[in-house]
Amino acid sequence: MSSTVAEEIQRELIQTRDLGVTEEGERLIELQIGPTHPGSGHMRIRVWVDGDIIVRCDPDIGFVFRTIEKLSENRIYMKAIPLVERPSLLDTTPMTIGYINALEKLLGLEPPPRAKYLRTILAEITRIASHLYGIGILAIFLGHSTGFMWGFGDREPFIELANQLSGARITYAYVVPGGVRRDMPQGFPDNAEKALRYLENRLEDWYRIFINNPVIERRLREVGVLRKNDAVRLGITGPNLRGSGIDYDVRVAEPYEAYEELNFMIPVAEEGDAYARTIVRFEEIKQSINIIRDALRKMPSGDIIHPQIARMFNPLMKKIYEETRRVKFPGLFASLKPPKGEATARVEAGRGETLFYIVSDGSPKPYRFRWTTPSYRNAILFKYLIPGHRLADLPAIYGSLDYFPPEADR
């Protein structure tokens, strides 16, 4: 491409003004899909349709902008842990892992191996739950109510599993600097195995009713094709990137936590259409099952919190930690002052790569807190994938991108 981005935007602005009235008269209709539309989510999608064909699509994001970055800059480091979970409620642990990894880099802490494995397990549990949620939303966008209900229903064993591990169903705040909050309870591996086996059986039903369903297949195949070079040029991440045939996953490219020691594959599909993206999500669920099994098998014993932090426990905390393996925060955490410097951390969340960048000036609050979420990076696809398709393809493409507006807006 020869023209700069600014020129492109300028040209498109002019184009927007010209749309609506063309030489043939009022040929195009502008539709405002959202923010109060059953098929929009927390965003507005402005589309211009010529008959049934969308000629232009303009995603208007920011309806659920919650100033997470600025809020984090006005709070102590500990208080940002639950805060970064809020935007993407289905996919909480990868976000906290990303934030904590950046913070640990600033502090120079390395969590003990057992804590790393526990973090990995919880991250994969949330990945399964997040993918099931995304597939459920895709299903209801295509009018397939069974897929919607199953997607939400099959999340339940995994939410329950996360509940056993962390004590909360959705927002776990499980990862703390230097380790995790709680150790695995007794019987957790058995319960996890039960849930994994349940999902494996259910995936066969899923394939029968959703993936191999002729109507769903016709709705998704050849729709919203994202070519390889476009995916790279637009900076797409996550399953959407891998659905376009690019084998890139942060878990492999830049391993964090325990991923280096675990056996798993990165599913890739070549077609780049909505169907391929959906298949990639299903295959990732299967791989997450493998990861959880492998991690439970290889789980090392030992501490769940860095000894440097354990040393600061008062006697009561020490007693609680030894008896119940639960970490209470020492008083130092309230005024945690990382040394001056900056740190970045990348994590593969359910929807793609998320990046944290923290600048510390030595005070108890971050000087700058920057966070890029996968949905934010994938939002551009609305503009490029949808034009040329029919109006009914808009929900299909939207659902197949697994775009989550609160996560994009932060």
Add this chain to the structure above:
Amino acid sequence: MPEPILALLKELLGYNEFLYRTIIGIGYMIIYPGLLLVVVVAALLLWAERKIAALVQLRYGPLWISRRIGGALQGFADLIRFSFQEVIIPRRSDLVPFLLSPGLALLFSLLPLAFIPIAPALRPPIYSDLALLIAIAIISLSPIFIVLMGWASDNKFAFIGSLREALLVVSYEIPLIISLLSMGVIYGSLDFYKIVERQNMLPGMILNPFAFIASFIAILRITSRFPFEISEAETEVVAGPYTEYSGLMFGLSMGLAYIKLYMYSLIVSLVFLGGWLPIQGNGSVAGFLIPSLVVLLKLSIVSLVAVFLRAIYGRYRLDQAIRVGWIYIFTISIASLIWSIALVYGGWVRWS
């Protein structure tokens, strides 16, 4: 003819053929098998649809209203709620068509009942030997009012929805009419009594399976069942032609599909499933009550299959559905016509 009613009327009013026919006719249209039964069946069908889908989807479905009978009164509760909700009329709507079209659509989807018999012993209010043709002709008027709803609403989504409805109805009603009339060719009559009578040996769906398949799929589309629930696709056009409607009129327009489903299932069960056969008799019980219940049973099986598809399929895209309509369903309906003509001219079916 139910004799007790006849006797009572004779006693009260003397023998007055015209008055008696009028009263029976009004009862036929308003109570059984008319409006009242249609509303009851539609409400139960709505409940059954949600309950069956819930069964597939691992949840309860309607439950808390009348818990002991599994929430069966949910449809009636919804009806009451719709009746008492505020009706909001958009300022820019075209008032007269906006207010009239739901009622007219309802009227034209109920009127065919005046020509359709439900039992051997009671003639419908208007008897005609072209009843099948007339019934289809009348019921195919109701989509016009759905298109009118979208037009009068002055809402882009309603407008798109009504255009979708118009496109789809055109591409599915033609195969439906062809395949139903090809049954008329086989039976050599468009009179429902003769049609039912001539299925004595074999039901119509075996005589001409092409016609049965084509008309069942076309009915799925015309009554907005999945996978053809396109004109009111929620995630695309909100509620399609009904977007601007509220209160009772919204209830009416949502119930319209079920009322049409009732009517088309009735026609299908008479034309393809042998109607009230194997029951044949006289008198108010053997000639009216039991046969009509048999018809109701067949009708509910047809419509339950139609509503069950919600749990299996998503919805087609508009162009895909139109392509399916013209390429497959239209071809099957033409095949059914050729099949019928071949059967008749080949001499395999012969009616005395």
